[in-house]
Amino acid sequence: MTPTDPLPTLLAAEPYWIARAMQEQGSRFYRALGQALEAADAQNRRLIYATWTAECWDFYQRGERLRAAEEG
Numbered sequence: 001m002t003p004t005d006p007l008p009t010l011l012a013a014e015p016y017w018i019a020r021a022m023q024e025q026g027s028r029f030y031r032a033l034g035q036a037l038e039a040a041d042a043q044n045r046r047l048i049y050a051t052w053t054a055e056c057w058d059f060y061q062r063g064e065r066l067r068a069a070e071e072g
Contacts, residue, residue, distance in 0.1 A: 006057040010049040015040070017063030018056060025062055030055070 003009060010018070015037055022034025037048055049056050 006060070007049055007053055010053070010056055010060055011046060013060055013063075015045055017067045018059050019063075021059045021062035021066055024066070026059065030059070034059075 019034040019038040022030045022037065026034060033048065033052070037045060040048060
């Protein structure tokens with residue numbers, strides 16, 4: 001289920017898991033975007049999330065599954 005506006009959830013989330021999902025499961029473009037996200041400050045993270053909201057939401061969900069699997 002996707003919230004009406006996923007941006008607040010993305011901004012509140014730990015970027016590590018989103019970036020990791022992008023780097024592990026994404027195309028070359030998303031791997032690079034994941035590296036940028038990992039290195040970004042809060043303002044640039046907001047820009048990435050606002051520009052590619054739907055894509056980031058998909059990787060957020062993937063990242064949550066990775067986190068859950070790793071935590072057992």
